[in-house]
Amino acid sequence: DVKVTQSSRYLVKRTGEKVFLECVQDMDHENMFWYRQDPGLGLRLIYFSYDVKMKEKGDIPEGYSVSREKKERFSLILESASTNQTSMYLCASSGRPDSGGGYTFGSGTRLTVV
């Protein structure tokens, strides 16, 4: 059973702080993703990665960056947190498309920026 673990369930940060959200998966998946979830907007892709040290912008990358130094770990970074980044952040991983394609999600980090 694939496990995707996000380091924090709840975070409260101040405007302007640099925020790190960590995600670790234990099934040797190539692909990892960061989404944010907001009511009425569904899940929107921030960044994704197909391999170590590789990253691609998703639909809403502004104000975010990512790091993937090891295959199992994908970090989301808020360079200077703002109140409009208050949201639920979900990490996901998936294997090769020919092995299924479905995502496994982490439990989410609810970030509040004050």
Added chain:
Amino acid sequence: GENVEQHPSTLSVQEGDSAVIKCTYSDSASNYFPWYKQELGKRPQLIIDIRSNVGEKKDQRIAVTLNKTAKHFSLHITETQPEDSAVYFCAAMEYGNKLVFGAGTILRVKS
């Protein structure tokens, strides 16, 4: 890029009735369509999926249908139970193994 629209945004049904949630997609090249269920305070979990070479797939009380020509797919839940109450998301996979999600449907099953 891909765009997925999902309707309705909220759906209330009586226990034992059927529930149908519909999604449309824009990219005819999309070939994988999963459905996720998210219970309150929990992570989204895959409940059923369908690929573009299949028109219908069933798993007990849940079924998904796909109409490639019209570019829409639907989730059907029969004999609904209170534990079916959750937010349901449809998604379509565009190039590069990226899923584009619908806005979600809040399903309430009244007992």
